[in-house]
Amino acid sequence: MKSVFKPELFSVLKQGYTKKMFQSDLLAGIIVGIVALPLAIAFAVASGVNPAQGLVTAIIAGFLISFLGGSRVQIGGPTGAFIVIVYGIVQQYGLSGLMVSTMLAGVLLVLFGLLHLGSVIKFIPHPLVVGFTSGIALTIFTTQVKDALGLSVDKLPGDFIGKWGAMISDIGSVNFTALGLTVLTILISVFFVKITPKIPGSFVAIIIVTLISAIFNLDVETIGSKFNQIPSSFSMSFPEIDWSNFNSYIGPAVTIAVLGAIESLLSAVVADGMIGSNHKSNTELIAQGVANIVSPIFGGIPATGAIARTATNVKNGGRTPIAGIVHAITLMLIMFLFGSYAEMIPLSCLAGVLIVVSYNMSEWRSFVSICKGSKYDTVILVVTFLLTVIFDLTAAIEVGMVLASFLFMQRMASQSSVINVTRDEDSLVNYGQMFPKGIEVYEISGPFFFGAAKKYRETLRQFGNEAKVLVIRMRHVPFMDATGARNFSAMLDDLREINVKIVLSGVNESVFKELNKTGIVEKLDSKNVCSNFDIASQRAKEVLKELE
Numbered sequence: 403m404k405s406v407f408k409p410e411l412f413s414v415l416k417q418g419y420t421k422k423m424f425q426s427d428l429l430a431g432i433i434v435g436i437v438a439l440p441l442a443i444a445f446a447v448a449s450g451v452n453p454a455q456g457l458v459t460a461i462i463a464g465f466l467i468s469f470l471g472g473s474r475v476q477i478g479g480p481t482g483a484f485i486v487i488v489y490g491i492v493q494q495y496g497l498s499g500l501m502v503s504t505m506l507a508g509v510l511l512v513l514f515g516l517l518h519l520g521s522v523i524k525f526i527p528h529p530l531v532v533g534f535t536s537g538i539a540l541t542i543f544t545t546q547v548k549d550a551l552g553l554s555v556d557k558l559p560g561d562f563i564g565k566w567g568a569m570i571s572d573i574g575s576v577n578f579t580a581l582g583l584t585v586l587t588i589l590i591s592v593f594f595v596k597i598t599p600k601i602p603g604s605f606v607a608i609i610i611v612t613l614i615s616a617i618f619n620l621d622v623e624t625i626g627s628k629f630n631q632i633p634s635s636f637s638m639s640f641p642e643i644d645w646s647n648f649n650s651y652i653g654p655a656v657t658i659a660v661l662g663a664i665e666s667l668l669s670a671v672v673a674d675g676m677i678g679s680n681h682k683s684n685t686e687l688i689a690q691g692v693a694n695i696v697s698p699i700f701g702g703i704p705a706t707g708a709i710a711r712t713a714t715n716v717k718n719g720g721r722t723p724i725a726g727i728v729h730a731i732t733l734m735l736i737m738f739l740f741g742s743y744a745e746m747i748p749l750s751c752l753a754g755v756l757i758v759v760s761y762n763m764s765e766w767r768s769f770v771s772i773c774k775g776s777k778y779d780t781v782i783l784v785v786t787f788l789l790t791v792i793f794d795l796t797a798a799i800e801v802g803m804v805l806a807s808f809l810f811m812q813r814m815a816s817q818s819s820v821i822n823v824t825r826d827e828d829s830l831v832n833y834g835q836m837f838p839k840g841i842e843v844y845e846i847s848g849p850f851f852f853g854a855a856k857k858y859r860e861t862l863r864q865f866g867n868e869a870k871v872l873v874i875r876m877r878h879v880p881f882m883d884a885t886g887a888r889n890f891s892a893m894l895d896d897l898r899e900i901n902v903k904i905v906l907s908g909v910n911e912s913v914f915k916e917l918n919k920t921g922i923v924e925k926l927d928s929k930n931v932c933s934n935f936d937i938a939s940q941r942a943k944e945v946l947k948e949l950e
Contacts, residue, residue, distance in 0.1 A: 406516055406684045409470045411723040423722060430720030431728025434477055437602040437714050438464070438729060439736055441759070443625070443744060444752040445480040446703065448545055449488035451497070453625055453744065454632045454737070455701050456480050461734045463693035463705030468726025470692055472685030473670040475677060477711040477726050478693060482759050483665055484658070484704045486541045487795055491654050493560055501641035501698040503651045507658035511691030514663055520683025526664060527810075529783040530802045532768045534661075537790025537798065539764035542756055550584040550753040552577025552622060562791050580622045580750035583611050587754025600718070604755045611751040612743075625752075626745030634738045636700050657796040658694070658704045666690050666707035676716045710762070778809045811851075819847045823875070840949075841942050842869035847878040850886035850913070869902060870949055871942045875935060877908030887920040894925060903945045905930045907938030 438460050446456025460479035467478030491500045514520070544565055548558060554575035558565045587607045594603035615622060625632075670681040686707070693705050715725050772783050782805055789798035823843045837843065882890070894904060909917065909931055917923050923931055930945070932938035 406518065407688050408472070408682055408685050409689070409723075410472055410474050410682065410685070411469055414474065414722045414724075419722065419724070424724065426719035427722055427725035428728055430715050430718040431725040432732050433600065433602075433718045434711055434715045434720070434725065434729040435732025435736070436605050438477070438479055438708075438711055438733055440602075440604045440608045440752070440755050441708075441711070442480055442733070443747070444755045444759070445482060445485060447625070447629075447749065447752055448482075448485045448542065448756055449480075449703060450492045451488065451500075451703060452629050452632075452701075454741070455703055457632070457733060457737045457741075458636065458700050459697050459702035459705050461730050461737065462700050462702050463697040464733070465727055465730035466693040466696060467666075467689050467705070467707065468723040468730065470685075470689035471723060471726075472682030472689065473673055473707070473712075474679055474681070474722055475673045475712060475715050475720050475725065476666070476670055476681070476686065476707045476723075477715050477729060478666070478690070478705050478707050479711065480703055481665060481706055481708050482542055482756070482763055483535070483538050483661055483706070485545065486538055486790075487654060487657055487661070488703050489545070490560070490794060495647070495650065498641045498644070499647075499651060500703065502643055502648075503654040503658060504698045504702075504704050505641070505695050506651055506655035507662065507704065508691045508694030508696075510655060510659035511662060511694060512688050513691075514659065515684040515687035515691065518684055519663075520667065520687050526803070527779075527782060527806045528768075529772050529779040530786050530799075530806055531664060531668070532765050532772060533783045533786025533802060534790045534795055534798050536764050536766065536769050537787045538795065539760040540791055542760040542763075546753040546756045546760070549623070549749040550581065550757060552580025552750055577622065577750075579620050580748070583615065583620070583622060583748050583750045584754040584757070586614075587611050587751045588758055591755060591758045602714070604758065607755065608747055608751055611754075612747050615748045615751075616746050620748070622748045622750055624745065624749065625747050628749065629745075632737065632741035632744050634741050638699050639701070640699060653796050657799060659691075660799055661795065662690055662694065662704060662706040663687055665709070669707035669709040669712050672709055673712050673716060676713065677721060778813055782806050782809060814849060814851070821845050821847070837939070838943065838946065840870040840946050841873065842871070843873040843875060843939075843942075845875040845878070850876075850879050850882040850890065871903045871905060871946050872897065873905045873907060873938055873942045875907045875938070876910075876913060877935075879913055880910070882913045882916045884916075884920070887916050887922060890917075891920060891922050891925065894922065901949075903930070903949065905932065905938050905942045905945060907932050907935045909933070 439457075442456035442460040443453040444456075446453045446459075449456075464477065464479045467476060471478070488500060491503055495503070541562065544562060547569055548555060551569075553569060553572050555568055555572040558568050590607035590610060591603040594601070594606050614620070615624070666686060667683055670683070670686055673679075674681055690706060697703070697705055711729075715729070720726075769783065769787075773780050782802060785805055786798050786802035789801055821844065823845050897904060904926055906926065914923070914931065917931065930941060932941055
């Protein structure tokens with residue numbers, strides 16, 4: 403446990419924390435807290451829960467992620483990536499189901515960390531990440547169209563196509579006042595940075611648009627008209643678990659855990675590049691897990707590391723976890739002191755903020771770039787994107803990972819080859835020697851794994867008919883798995899029936915262990931398993947003489 407869980411906060415304090423560092427962290431934390439305010443509310447509303455739940459998540463989870471995390475500057479809280487998942491869970495299982503799924507996901511994240519899986523998650527293919535991120539962005543945009551246009555349709559269908567069908571059918575009920583506020587919010591959010599990058603445009607947009615709506619008493623739906631009053635204190639409650647449906651929570655929990663792990667570690671990696679540091683991935687996963695276990699007890703929703711807020715923290719001088727703690731305290735003070743004013747925020751204003759968020763997370767440039775590259779990557783990207791949009795993120799991640807694995811194995815197998823080097827004049831010159839009739843030399847390139855094993859077996863068995871002694875050069879075989887060894891052994895049996903002898907050359911330690919473990923070395927005779935080509939060629943000539 404000691405080697406896995408090492409919170410960065412304690413390392414910073416042990417190294418020495420100065421007044422100057424605190425001043426920088428204090429300013430950055432306050433600014434990030436202001437940035438997080440509209441996003442926490444907007445993400446909660448879009449997820450189908452009370453805006454207060456978004457604030458509670460940013461406060462509780464944000465504090466724990468900074469206090470226990472493995473990154474110096476990571477800012478945690480609710481993110482846009484979870485909107486689709488949370489909305490679906492709430493619709494199907496209610497708030498209790500959401501709490502159970504989130505806490506179960508937290509347990510999984512802790513286990514990921516304890517099992518040292520932090521580095522493994524980094525190997526998830528980039529096209530897969532871009533596929534579901536772009537899909538989430540489109541889904542978020544779709545969920546905001548109703549409020550952005552002020553449509554009167556009461557409840558939208560749960561599926562993507564159904565939502566658009568219902569909204570198009572109700573297009574005649576557009577509230578142009580709400581549409582105007584949405585456009586104004588987007589313009590301020592996007593262009594206010596040209597005035598000053600220190601103050602987030604989304605925060606300014608919410609203040610201005612809310613004031614306009616309140617002063618002129620505009621006929622638009624607000625947080626207060628749709629939700630209950632935002633509380634000025636915390637309350638604790640534990641979920642009532644429906645054990646008969648417990649299996650139903652596992653799928654969403656795994657999705658939350660995997661997505662949370664990916665997003666938090668991606669955010670930490672980005673932050674590392676900005677401050678020249680290295681985060682502790684397993685500690686970060688454990689901190690994310692604890693945050694997701696504790697946050698739901700206070701009414702919170704799933705949380706993870708937020709790339710945009712983390713970048714804002716760094717750009718404003720945050721360099722230690724203290725900045726993240728200050729961000730959580732800032733949000734708590736705003737919630738307690740000014741929560742009642744948040745009820746006046748128009749839903750069309752929040753829709754504008756989320757439309758900007760969905761555009762920023764769409765990664766359309768990466769999407770286009772991947773489509774111009776490998777066809778394998780394009781297939782993974784498009785399939786993951788479509789599954790995320792049309793079905794759900796759980797199916798997208800599951801199918802995407804399986805598809806990526808199969809396509810990777812296919813690519814590996816296609817790169818594998820068996821070449822006859824004794825019949826190629828250039829190869830003979832390079833090898834520096836001629837072989838008497840009866841000896842054939844073939845070179846295998848690529849891993850001898852189950853994806854390529856059958857191909858190797860059939861090719862070598864066919865070649866064996868043309869020789870008395872077959873020298874197989876394996877210097878470019880990095881590893882051999884059990885299936886490869888099994889097929890190799892079967893190939894030896896086939897060649898033995900037609901009296902063909904085998905000599906292996908350039909067998910590395912890993913491949914030799916697999917050959918020895920499966921009895922192939924004994925079957926060949928250890929003298930016929932050679933470490934280099936010179937020894938193997940000499941041995942092949944000796945075997946040929948013995949046959950004569």
